[in-house]
Amino acid sequence: MIRRTAVVLLLVALVCGLAAAPSRAQGPSGLVVQVATEPPGLDLTASPASAIAAVVHYNIQECLVKVDQSGKMVPWLAERWHTADNRNYTFFLKRGVRFHSGRELKAADVKYVFERAANPETNHPQRARYENIGSIIVKDDYTLTLTLRELDASFLLTLARQGSVIYPREGAASMKSEPLGTGPFRLGEWVRGDRIVLVRNPDYHVKGLPKLDKVTYRFIPDPNAALAALKAGDVDAAMFGIGPEAVPELQKDARFTVVIGQTTNDVILAMNNGKKPFSDVRVRRAITYALDKKEIVKGAMFGYGTILGSNVDPLNPYYVDVSGMMPHDPAKARKLLAEAGYPGGFEAVLKVAPQYYYTVRTGEVIVSQLAKVGVKVKIEQIEWSQWLSRVWREADYDLTIIGHAEPWDINNYANPKYYFRYDSARFQELFKKSEVTIDDKPRRELYVQMQKMLVEDAPAVWLYVHPRIAVTKKGVTGLWKDLPIPAFDLTEVGWAK
Amino acid sequence: MRGYILRRVAACVATLLFVSVLVFLVVRVLPGDPALVILGPESSREAADRLREAMGLNRPLVVQYAEWLGGAARGDLGRSIQYDVPVGRLIVSRLPVTLPLTALAAAFMLLGAVPLGVFAATRHRRAGDYAAMIFSQLGISIPQFWSGLLLILLFSVHLGWVSAGGFDGWAAGLWPGIRALLLPAVALGFFQTAVLVRATRSAVLDVLREDYVRTARAKGVAEPCVVGKHTLRNAMIPIVTVAGIQLGQLIAGSIILESVFALPGLGRLALGAITARDLPVVQGVSLFVASTIVVINFVVDVAYGFLDPRIRYD
Numbered sequence: 136m137i138r139r140t141a142v143v144l145l146l147v148a149l150v151c152g153l154a155a156a157p158s159r160a161q162g163p164s165g166l167v168v169q170v171a172t173e174p175p176g177l178d179l180t181a182s183p184a185s186a187i188a189a190v191v192h193y194n195i196q197e198c199l200v201k202v203d204q205s206g207k208m209v210p211w212l213a214e215r216w217h218t219a220d221n222r223n224y225t226f227f228l229k230r231g232v233r234f235h236s237g238r239e240l241k242a243a244d245v246k247y248v249f250e251r252a253a254n255p256e257t258n259h260p261q262r263a264r265y266e267n268i269g270s271i272i273v274k275d276d277y278t279l280t281l282t283l284r285e286l287d288a289s290f291l292l293t294l295a296r297q298g299s300v301i302y303p304r305e306g307a308a309s310m311k312s313e314p315l316g317t318g319p320f321r322l323g324e325w326v327r328g329d330r331i332v333l334v335r336n337p338d339y340h341v342k343g344l345p346k347l348d349k350v351t352y353r354f355i356p357d358p359n360a361a362l363a364a365l366k367a368g369d370v371d372a373a374m375f376g377i378g379p380e381a382v383p384e385l386q387k388d389a390r391f392t393v394v395i396g397q398t399t400n401d402v403i404l405a406m407n408n409g410k411k412p413f414s415d416v417r418v419r420r421a422i423t424y425a426l427d428k429k430e431i432v433k434g435a436m437f438g439y440g441t442i443l444g445s446n447v448d449p450l451n452p453y454y455v456d457v458s459g460m461m462p463h464d465p466a467k468a469r470k471l472l473a474e475a476g477y478p479g480g481f482e483a484v485l486k487v488a489p490q491y492y493y494t495v496r497t498g499e500v501i502v503s504q505l506a507k508v509g510v511k512v513k514i515e516q517i518e519w520s521q522w523l524s525r526v527w528r529e530a531d532y533d534l535t536i537i538g539h540a541e542p543w544d545i546n547n548y549a550n551p552k553y554y555f556r557y558d559s560a561r562f563q564e565l566f567k568k569s570e571v572t573i574d575d576k577p578r579r580e581l582y583v584q585m586q587k588m589l590v591e592d593a594p595a596v597w598l599y600v601h602p603r604i605a606v607t608k609k610g611v612t613g614l615w616k617d618l619p620i621p622a623f624d625l626t627e628v629g630w631a632k
Numbered sequence: 633m634r635g636y637i638l639r640r641v642a643a644c645v646a647t648l649l650f651v652s653v654l655v656f657l658v659v660r661v662l663p664g665d666p667a668l669v670i671l672g673p674e675s676s677r678e679a680a681d682r683l684r685e686a687m688g689l690n691r692p693l694v695v696q697y698a699e700w701l702g703g704a705a706r707g708d709l710g711r712s713i714q715y716d717v718p719v720g721r722l723i724v725s726r727l728p729v730t731l732p733l734t735a736l737a738a739a740f741m742l743l744g745a746v747p748l749g750v751f752a753a754t755r756h757r758r759a760g761d762y763a764a765m766i767f768s769q770l771g772i773s774i775p776q777f778w779s780g781l782l783l784i785l786l787f788s789v790h791l792g793w794v795s796a797g798g799f800d801g802w803a804a805g806l807w808p809g810i811r812a813l814l815l816p817a818v819a820l821g822f823f824q825t826a827v828l829v830r831a832t833r834s835a836v837l838d839v840l841r842e843d844y845v846r847t848a849r850a851k852g853v854a855e856p857c858v859v860g861k862h863t864l865r866n867a868m869i870p871i872v873t874v875a876g877i878q879l880g881q882l883i884a885g886s887i888i889l890e891s892v893f894a895l896p897g898l899g900r901l902a903l904g905a906i907t908a909r910d911l912p913v914v915q916g917v918s919l920f921v922a923s924t925i926v927v928i929n930f931v932v933d934v935a936y937g938f939l940d941p942r943i944r945y946d
Contacts (some may be wrong), residue, residue, distance in 0.1 A: 175670070175714035175908045183672035258679045260671045311716040327715055328726060328896030328904070329799060353798060355894040359781050360797055364894070367788040367796040490907070520664025520909050527673050528665075 165349040166611070166628065169361050169373040173328065173354040178310035179297045180252065183260040185540060185621055188297045189375065190331055190352055193624040195235075196300035196316030199226055199245065200291050202542075206450050206619035208291050212240065212301055212317060221286055221573045228277040232340040234303045235321040242279040246271045247304045249281070261298040286571040288578060289543060295620065319345035319626045329354065333625075346613065346629030358492070365391070365606060372607040372614075374623055378492060379437040385606050392607050395439060396616040399448050399542040400601040402440070402493060404501060405535050408594050409556030412481055413533065419593040420461065421471035425508040426501060427463040432599050435496035440599035445586040446545050448600050450619045453582035460590045468508045480509020483533040487514060488522040493601060494536040501536070530554045538601050540621050545585060546570075548594060557594035640933050644926050651922040652704070656697050659914050666909035670713065687713070687911075704919060710912035714905070719916035722901060729799055729897035730890070733813050733820065734882045740821030741828055741878060746871065748825075749832020754859060756837060764829060771826025776885055780819035780892040787815055797894035816893040820885050824878040831874040835867035842866070868939050876932035880925040 172186040179191055193201065201211035210216065213226040232240040251257050253265040269284040283290060293299060306315035313322060317340065320333035333350040353370060355361045361376035365385075377385070386393050406413040406422065413419055428442045441449055444458030472480060485502065487494040495516065502512045512534065517525065526532045532554075539547070549566035551558035562585065569581040603618050613627035667683040668675070684690055688699075703710060709719035752764035788796040794811055802809045839845065840863055848862050849855075887899030898917060905913035 173904060175910075176716060182670055183675075255678065255682070258671065258675075258683055260675050260679075262679065263676065326801075326896065327717070327722065328900055329894075353894060355797060356891050357777070357781075357894075360784065360892050360894060363781070363784045363789050364796040364798075367784075367792065369788075369796045369798065518664065519907065520662075520666075520669045523668045523673065524663065524665050528668060 164347060164630075165351065166347050166372060166625070166630075167351045167353060167370045168625075169355050169364060169370040169376050170352050171354070171356050171358075171361070171376040174331070176311040177314045177322070177325070179300050179314075180257070180259050180302075180307075181311065183298070188621055189623045190333070191314055191316075191318075192297040192300065192622040193318065193626065194320050194333060194350070195314050195318040195322060196302055197318050198295050198299045198301060199228075200295040202292070202295045202620040202622075204615040204617065204619070204624075206452070206617075208295060211295075212245075216291075221288075222283045223280055224283070224290070225274075225278065225280045228279075229340060230277055232317050233338045234306070234317055235315045235336060236303060236306065237338075238303060240301065240303075240317055241276045242273045243276075244303055245279055245301055246273055247307075248299075248301050251307065252298065259298060261296070264293045264296075264298065286573065288570050288573050292543060297622065320350060323349070341626070345626050347625065350625055368608075372605065372611055374605045377604055377606050379439040379602065379604060381606075382437065382439065382604060390609060392609055392611065394603065394605040394607070394614055394616055396603040396618065397441065397448070397450050398540070398601055398603045398618045399450055399544075399621065400538040400540040401443055401446060401448055401544075402497065402536065402538045402598045402601050403443075403446070404497075404596040404598060405532075405537065405555055406593075406595060407530055407532055407534070407554075407556055408558070409530060410533065412475065412477060415475045416592060417471045417475040418477065421468040421475070421508065422505065422510070423461045423468075423593045423596050424464045424471065425468035425510065426504050426596055426598075428458070428598055429463075430504070431497060431500045434500040435493060436599065436602070439602040439604065441602075442599050443597035445589045445597055446539075446548065446595075447582065447586050448542075450617060451543065451582075453579050453586075455583050455586055457586050457590050460587070461593070465508050472508060472510075477509075480511065482511045482513070485512050485514050485534040485536065486517055486522065486526055486532045487536050488519045489516050490519040491538060493538070497536050497598065527554045530556050536598075542620055545582075545589075548585075548589060555594050557592070559588075559592060559594075562588055562592070636937055637934060640930055644930050647926050648923060651926070652701055652919060653697070655915055655918040655922065656700060657693075659911055659918070660693065660696075662906075662909070664909060666713070666911055669909040689911075700915065704916075709916035709919070712905075712913045713910045714908050714913075715910075719912050722913060723898065723916060723920050726896060726898045726901050728802055729813075729895050730883070730886055730899065732809070733817055733886060733890075733895065733897060734879070736810070736813055736817035737821035737824065737882050737885075738879055740817060741824045741882075742875065744821070744825040745828035746832050749829045749871075750836050750859060750864065752829065752833040753836035753840060754855075756840075761833075764833070768826040768829045771822050771829075774822070776819055776823055777888050777892050779822055780816065780889050783815045783819055784893070797892070799895050799897075813895075816886075816889045816895060819892075820882060820889050823885070824882060828871070828874055828878055832867070832871050835870040836863055839863045839867040865939065869936060872932055872935055872939065876928055879928050883921055883924065 170189055174187040174190055175182055175184050177187055177191055179187055197212055199211060199213040201209050203209050212229055212232060214229040216224055216226045218224045228240060228242060234240060249265055249268055249271060252259045253262060253268060267284050267287055268281050270282045271279060273279045300316060302310060302316055319336055319339045321336050323332035323334040325331045331352040335345055335348045339345065355364055355376060358376050358378050361373050362381050364370045365373050382393055385391050406419055408414055432438060432440045432442060442458050444456060444460055447454045485498050487498045489495050498514050502514060505512050526535050546566060547553045548557050549563045565581055565585050569578055572578040572581060605614060607614065610631045612631050613629055615624060667680040671679055671683060688696060707720060712719055712722055715722060748764050752761045755761045784796050787793050794815055799812045800808065845858060845862055848858050886897055887903055890897040890899040891903060901913065902917040
């Protein structure tokens with residue numbers, strides 16, 4: 136009897152102890168954010184991983200120029216710039232900007248950063264972008280001139296990208312674990328495997344910002360576990376981990392705000408243009424006609440995602456809607472296949488990396504649609520590192536699905552060695568011209584031509600823009616709706632009073 | 633007994649050496665280029681080549697292996713590529729999560745499975761036996777990640793008793809630490825309990841059919857004594873064998889559950905390192921886990937000797 140009573144008491148104590156669990160999410164001065172992937176280090180100049188940018192870019196480290204939430208390029212660490220010939224750019228740095236170490240940002244720091252980026256020894260992941268900087272002349276502590284070897288219409292955008300963050304020379308060696316910058320937050324602690332905590336930078340150069348005192352990133356890789364953490368109140372915001380299938384349910388829940396916006400992440404079905412049968416433009420067009428993109432977005436993305444016609448997304452100012460130029464038409468697809476010598480269709484392998492959930496789902500819908508025109512596709516799931524080696528580097532594939540997240544990435548089609556193996560002298564010429572055409576009107580015209588040409592040549596099928604899906608607790612304000620650049624800026628995020 | 637233990641120690645050292653070769657080679661033949669994973673798609677071939685050189689991956693395999701093994705023998709497992717800290721320190725920092733988690737799950741397993749298995753055996757083909765077998769069948773059939781999610785849904789989302797995951801460390805106190813590990817430990821231990829229940833039941837059933845058990849009963853020995861003293865000890869060899877294997881599997885199972893419960897343990901460290909091709913970490917963790925399993929097996933082997941005196945003189 137005594138033993139039984141003891142067991143009952145123990146169980147009661149256990150239940151009471153469990154019930155007393157405090158909520159882990161934070162109050163009005165802090166924010167707990169769920170992210171799916173832990174960053175592989177925090178050095179933006181050593182790795183292009185988007186998981187690093189999600190934490191560091193615009194939050195810990197900033198650039199001379201910033202892309203704001205409307206996609207406009209605005210002065211940031213440089214308060215203005217001047218160019219007379221689009222080759223010599225003089226930047227005037229904002230005064231009184233301090234690194235997290237307390238030292239003031241000077242023009243010599245900017246010189247060091249770009250010289251280091253262009254130096255082959257430092258292995259900057261986007262080194263090619265900085266090789267065009269011929270010389271950097273520091274005029275005084277707050278003025279410097281960058282001279283380009285060739286005209287580059289994307290130069291200012293390059294300066295706003297994650298690889299162009301400004302950091303102090305003395306912090307370069309330790310950026311992997313302790314990145315120093317000028318951002319609204321500085322690194323508080325990084326508990327490897329569990330969380331990264333950012334704390335408010337009291338000396339931030341924009342008065343009144345940031346609004347939060349503390350941001351905690353928690354790494355929850357499983358989407359269902361992320362949803363559960365959100366519902367249990369353990370996290371205040373899920374920025375990257377919630378799939379479209381959870382949206383309708385969360386929209387009905389009064390505790391949450393669901394932000395759905397645009398991104399620059401174009402999800403495409405890439406075809407190996409260098410390999411039969413996809414080297415034949417008729418086959419590529421047939422594949423395009425065979426696909427019903429509306430059904431793909433409905434089936435794989437629960438209706439979230441803007442249908443694309445070409446490689447320029449709606450956030451780009453030169454976007455034109457060409458999605459109707461090659462509409463879903465299975466009969467035409469069959470005819471084109473017959474003309475190309477494949478009246479009964481053919482077999483192909485679709486390689487996808489399940490690390491990106493949408494690739495497998497999209498692939499499954501595509502397989503069923505292509506089967507209707509006789510193209511029998513087998514899905515092969517491979518790990519991301521294998522995808523990089525086999526598909527991206529060696530072009531050892533027939534078909535693949537992937538999201539191209541970079542903005543302004545039409546340049547990939549002008550590179551015949553890129554994994555698409557699309558080799559069009561005319562397109563390359565158009566792109567080259569667009570890069571040295573600085574005036575807006577003629578440049579826009581070139582971009583329209585390029586978009587239309589891509590539809591005609593069909594080197595890939597542009598499926599949809601992956602939507603931005605962020606879910607926060609009610610009361611969280613200041614979150615960017617659209618992401619014109621893959622950065623997750625928390626500078627103006629706060630709680631409604 | 634001393635000779636027996638010495639022979640087992642020698643076997644352990646040989647196994648560990650073999651494991652180290654295996655771990656090293658498996659990590660090296662994994663498809664995918666670590667330099668490419670780190671530098672990403674915009675990097676040039678030259679940059680990837682330089683990084684591979686800097687990481688020492690272009691040297692002959694034998695040289696790389698000898699260097700790694702030499703370091704490991706001195707306790708230096710190298711430096712993590714993604715975290716830029718020594719691998720040994722990383723492993724040690726994850727142990728306060730994984731060890732208590734595994735220990736809790738093992739406790740659930742042993743405390744749940746052995747009594748339930750004995751209970752089922754002593755009620756052979758009666759309601760209690762069938763109930764235990766249904767429980768066991770359920771446990772074997774439900775995948776761990778799913779039972780983990782169901783537990784989160786019930787105890788975190790609906791009842792709000794525990795957080796849905798994460799671990800704030802032991803600095804917050806013993807009870808908050810245990811509370812964070814309870815659900816994952818139950819989910820982790822559930823499957824193993826289900827397997828061990830079956831092993832216990834069949835081992836006990838076998839012994840219960842022995843003549844000496846019948847003799848004990850005929851002599852009028854009380855049933856608890858018959859089962860506890862005469863039966864269980866003689867049934868322990870297969871139970872300990874299965875439990876030892878299960879312990880190893882608990883460590884493997886923690887890889888999935890640490891992801892579901894967002895726990896910063898060894899399993900998640902390994903998973904992240906494989907994805908990021910952080911070779912020193914993958915090698916270090918694999919060697920550590922393999923060594924742990926070798927040690928568990930050693931303990932099981934020694935336990936045989938204590939449980940069955942005949943084994944000591946083999």
